[in-house]
Amino acid sequence: MPPAPDDAEDAEDAEDEVIFRLLGPLDVRSGGRAVAIGGTKARLLLAHLLLHANRLVPAEQLAAVLWPAGPPPSAAANLQTYVWKLRKALPPASGAEPRLATHGTGYTLRVRPHESDLGVVGLLVAGAREDADPAAALATLGRAEAWWRGDPLEDLPAVPAWGPDLARITEGRLAAVEERLALQVRLGEHDAAVAELRVLLAETPYRERLWELLMLALERGGRRADALAVYADARERLVTELGVEPGEGLRAAQLAILGGDPPPAEPVVDAGVWAEPAFPLCQLPPGAPDFTGRTEQIAELRTVLRGRDAASAPAVTVVVGSPGTGKTTLAVHVAHLLRGEFDDGQLYVDLTGTTDTPRDPAAVLGDFLHALGVTGAALPAGVAARTALFRSRLADRRMLVVLDDAASGSQVQALLPASGRCAVLVTSRRFLPELPGAHQLELPAFGAREAGELLARIAGAERVAAEPEEAAAIVRSCGYVPLAIRIAGARLAGRKAWTLRVLHDRLADGSRRLNELRIGELGVRSSFELSLRQLPPPAVRAFGLFALLGAQEFPGWVVQALLDTPDADEALDALVDANLVALRGTDVNGQPRYRVHELLRDYAAEVLDGELPAARRRAALGRALSGWRHLAGMAAEGLPMAFGAFAGTCPSSWRLPEPVAARLLASPLRWFAAERRSLTTAVDLAVDAGFDELAWQLTAVCVPFFDLRSHYEDWQVGHERALGAVRETGNGLGEATLLRGLGQVHLYRDEYAEARSRMAAARAGYAGLGERRGEGYALAGLGTVARVRDQPAQALRHYQASFAALVDVGDRGGEAQLRSSIGMAHAQLGDSAAAADWLGRALALARELADPHREAKVLTELGGLHGVAGRVGEALDCLGQAVAILQDLRDERCTAYALLGIGRVMIAAGEPSYASGPARRALEVFRRTGNRRGAESGLALLEQAGEVTPVAAPAPRTAPPA
Numbered sequence: 001m002p003p004a005p006d007d008a009e010d011a012e013d014a015e016d017e018v019i020f021r022l023l024g025p026l027d028v029r030s031g032g033r034a035v036a037i038g039g040t041k042a043r044l045l046l047a048h049l050l051l052h053a054n055r056l057v058p059a060e061q062l063a064a065v066l067w068p069a070g071p072p073p074s075a076a077a078n079l080q081t082y083v084w085k086l087r088k089a090l091p092p093a094s095g096a097e098p099r100l101a102t103h104g105t106g107y108t109l110r111v112r113p114h115e116s117d118l119g120v121v122g123l124l125v126a127g128a129r130e131d132a133d134p135a136a137a138l139a140t141l142g143r144a145e146a147w148w149r150g151d152p153l154e155d156l157p158a159v160p161a162w163g164p165d166l167a168r169i170t171e172g173r174l175a176a177v178e179e180r181l182a183l184q185v186r187l188g189e190h191d192a193a194v195a196e197l198r199v200l201l202a203e204t205p206y207r208e209r210l211w212e213l214l215m216l217a218l219e220r221g222g223r224r225a226d227a228l229a230v231y232a233d234a235r236e237r238l239v240t241e242l243g244v245e246p247g248e249g250l251r252a253a254q255l256a257i258l259g260g261d262p263p264p265a266e267p268v269v270d271a272g273v274w275a276e277p278a279f280p281l282c283q284l285p286p287g288a289p290d291f292t293g294r295t296e297q298i299a300e301l302r303t304v305l306r307g308r309d310a311a312s313a314p315a316v317t318v319v320v321g322s323p324g325t326g327k328t329t330l331a332v333h334v335a336h337l338l339r340g341e342f343d344d345g346q347l348y349v350d351l352t353g354t355t356d357t358p359r360d361p362a363a364v365l366g367d368f369l370h371a372l373g374v375t376g377a378a379l380p381a382g383v384a385a386r387t388a389l390f391r392s393r394l395a396d397r398r399m400l401v402v403l404d405d406a407a408s409g410s411q412v413q414a415l416l417p418a419s420g421r422c423a424v425l426v427t428s429r430r431f432l433p434e435l436p437g438a439h440q441l442e443l444p445a446f447g448a449r450e451a452g453e454l455l456a457r458i459a460g461a462e463r464v465a466a467e468p469e470e471a472a473a474i475v476r477s478c479g480y481v482p483l484a485i486r487i488a489g490a491r492l493a494g495r496k497a498w499t500l501r502v503l504h505d506r507l508a509d510g511s512r513r514l515n516e517l518r519i520g521e522l523g524v525r526s527s528f529e530l531s532l533r534q535l536p537p538p539a540v541r542a543f544g545l546f547a548l549l550g551a552q553e554f555p556g557w558v559v560q561a562l563l564d565t566p567d568a569d570e571a572l573d574a575l576v577d578a579n580l581v582a583l584r585g586t587d588v589n590g591q592p593r594y595r596v597h598e599l600l601r602d603y604a605a606e607v608l609d610g611e612l613p614a615a616r617r618r619a620a621l622g623r624a625l626s627g628w629r630h631l632a633g634m635a636a637e638g639l640p641m642a643f644g645a646f647a648g649t650c651p652s653s654w655r656l657p658e659p660v661a662a663r664l665l666a667s668p669l670r671w672f673a674a675e676r677r678s679l680t681t682a683v684d685l686a687v688d689a690g691f692d693e694l695a696w697q698l699t700a701v702c703v704p705f706f707d708l709r710s711h712y713e714d715w716q717v718g719h720e721r722a723l724g725a726v727r728e729t730g731n732g733l734g735e736a737t738l739l740r741g742l743g744q745v746h747l748y749r750d751e752y753a754e755a756r757s758r759m760a761a762a763r764a765g766y767a768g769l770g771e772r773r774g775e776g777y778a779l780a781g782l783g784t785v786a787r788v789r790d791q792p793a794q795a796l797r798h799y800q801a802s803f804a805a806l807v808d809v810g811d812r813g814g815e816a817q818l819r820s821s822i823g824m825a826h827a828q829l830g831d832s833a834a835a836a837d838w839l840g841r842a843l844a845l846a847r848e849l850a851d852p853h854r855e856a857k858v859l860t861e862l863g864g865l866h867g868v869a870g871r872v873g874e875a876l877d878c879l880g881q882a883v884a885i886l887q888d889l890r891d892e893r894c895t896a897y898a899l900l901g902i903g904r905v906m907i908a909a910g911e912p913s914y915a916s917g918p919a920r921r922a923l924e925v926f927r928r929t930g931n932r933r934g935a936e937s938g939l940a941l942l943e944q945a946g947e948v949t950p951v952a953a954p955a956p957r958t959a960p961p962a
Contacts, residue, residue, distance in 0.1 A: 018091045020050055020116040023169075024149025026156060030091040037089055040157065041066050045082050046090075047153050049100070049109035050116065051165045056106045065159055083107060117147045118169065125176050134183050141180040148173060167312045167420060174204070181213055190221035205237055206395065208247050215253050227257055243388030281345030281371060284402065287336045288329050290457040292482075293450030297441060301334045304439045305400070305423040306341060312420030316435055318406075319427045321443035322579040322597060323527040324483030327427040328404050330443065335402050335425060342400035342423065347371065349415075353407030354429060354530035361414040365390050368415075383414050391418040400425065407534075409434025429531055430577040445597070451475035451485055458489025463500065470500035477507035478517070479598040484524050487517045494519070510602050517599075528603045531578050538563060539574040544608035546581065546596045548621045552681040553584050553593040555674075557664070561623040561654050587674035589667065618689060623654035625694045628675070628682045630655040631664065632701045638668030640853030640889050642707035643817045644744060644777035646700035646737050669890065672705040676714065683718045687725045695722040696734035703741055710893050710929035716745045736765030736774055743781050747788070748893075750933045756785045776805030776814060783821060788933070792828035799825055813854065816845040820858045827865055835865055853894075856885035860898045867905035875905045893929060896922035900934070903941045912945040919945060 021027040026043050028035040037043055048065045049057060063071045063079055072078070086100060093099040093110050101108045113119035124144035131137040152166050177200070184193040197214040204210065211234040218227035231254040235246050245251075297319075304317050319327045335346055347368055351359045365386035369379055372393045380386055394417040406412050406428040412435060416424055426432065431440055446454065455475055456464040464471040478484035492503060506516045517524040532540060545562040546554075559568040572594070575581040580600055584593045596604060608617060636645075655661070665671050672679075679702055686695035699718030706715035719738045726734035743758030759781035766774035783798030799821045806814035823838030839862050846854040863878035879901045886895040899922040903915035923938030925931075 053111040138183040244392035283348040292454040315423040316438040326482035344397040358407040445480040459492035467500040538571040547604035589674040635668040639704040645703035692725040796825040856882040896925040915945040
């Protein structure tokens, strides 16, 4: 017997060798002894590295195996710990290189072929196939089978990513068993082969090679009638269960036995051109010569589509995307890359799913079967019969089926092979959830870099390099959509005299952009039209109305407002399914957010012009803005009331049903955080559409949120934008309210001259309208300006006038605020008794009104008053209560002031070391929110505490957007 490969013999004979065992429970042995690996996570880590031995495995891939439900925040650190422990546990590799090496953010496990049972089996099987002595080959295959101890990695939890690898290993085992059985039959071991073949056929009844071997073993054993009965059983099973006749090999074996001819020494296998195809079937269209980017998507598709074993379901992947994102281009490119792995051929069909007449699956199957050699009367009628024959033809083949532009899952179902050796790549403009187990890959538009590369490849790299800013503007105007970029590049390539600036200028006008993005029969607009034609009228109308919302993300309820119907979800779902509206994710409030791509928004504007007259468009926008206004007003009621903020109500032309609104507003603060950008955009939309009343109320009703979270930039920008609108229409109440709000922002930013000017104008405006409450709020603002400018007497006069106005109108919350303000003015004047009296009455009233925010602010001032008087215990008690309340309300700014109070008390008490912590926390808030006066106070307190603070950039005059 010729020796087996040296590596295999070394692994079998040497007891001091390292051996990794996967063919059964995971096991590692060194010198004949088991190596302790650790718990389940460590074993999963080792198993995955072994399945990918000698290859770089990215850390994120390992994390997905260890935490299938999603990695924890500490995943990276935990993974490094597991790798470190595994590295310590594993026996060293031969040579200088480490057994488990780190490369960047990935890891490589080095395993020589003779160091794993999987490698040893591979060496033995390869040696048996090359051995000219059948008996020796049989013995070698027996040694290979002895390495199997059960199912691969059977003691570990199921890992979906291992499916293709484990299936390949199991299929290799079955193929080796078939080869061994063929040798047994050839060497006269008929009875043993018959017994084992019957067991195998009970487990895998559709493997025709096993039926052939069984017939041959029976005939060789003198049981000719039993051999023919096996053929009858095999045919009945194939016809009854699959609707197909036996293959050529089985039929040839039957004819040979019937004719009395000695059957061939080896079983007849249906090989022919399929085993060694002279011209492999390839129906793929040519790939794009200028294909660009998509590196991540290519890697994902290649991983998912690699063939599995015959007993598994085929790998099915659906590439989904909006019109023009390059789904077909990517699919064809990947299919060409995979030709070597699907060497029996590649089938391709355009299912024309976006046309009025999608391809009939029966007709497609007829084309496929014809290509596979089924012609004339052999081609059955009907989808079911053709599907059965198609699957039979592909059962033992490694083929890739590309189904381009699918309309629906039902169109695709009949075209799917049954064998895991095949794979299917589908493209569609809609998700196909009807395909069980299909991998859905959503294809986005290009990134800026990929978009620029594609333009350069089509228009010319030198032209793009000469005008980089214009090139960037062109691909930006194309929305980074590959189809649009391809058209733009083709226009430049066909117009050598044009500079890139010429095309940039033409694309800058959104109203004519789609006219420019057309060349020959290729156009962006026509691509969009194909998708829209398949939608029901409400979805078409909703798509057009989305153009009114601009470039923002929006919540799903907006569709109800635009269509003025509570049953709008179906329209939105249809648009999402067609990839005309993108589902962008879930916001902090747990609600889905949607967005229309820029080019699609241009097309939506065209659709809207043709669908609705101007009056109905304006009414639809008004309903959406009223919905935001109503929800914002309800949400503001759940936040601490900002003194002086607009608290009025207005009739809404449209509002959500109360149960729906209540569900959305379960957490007012989270709702405001989710809708912050939408509300800012809504103010702009209202101003542009001439809704001055909605404009000022939309921004004014957000003041409690802006105040609580220190969003001064949003506050000022929205108020300034709406102020211009109300001045144009002479809306006096809106103007006075906005001026008072702007004055408050200037106060927070220590812009006292501007604050005084705005407050004075607001007071005059309110007085002219007879609005005593508003006048009182403006007077209070003037008082605060005077107080912070160290003019306590003037501040007191303003506060007293404000107090009288608010008491007159019965504003008890305002009264509590003014009692506190008057107390602070008295304290500044040195009258601590009066200050304590006014602050004490303010605290009692705040508690009576159950206003925790006001209570906390009064406690802050009382704490400071106690601290100045040397009553440290009372001071810390008040300030501690204030901090607890304000942190619970998540009011960072007021919390920071209370912390400053604690620091000052500790300095006064001679405990500077206890002042630095509160001072630093307060300083961080003041710097982040642009509060220069507060930051200066924090720095001064740190200096008093003896802290050496690092030099920092001065606080900005405006708060940066969050």
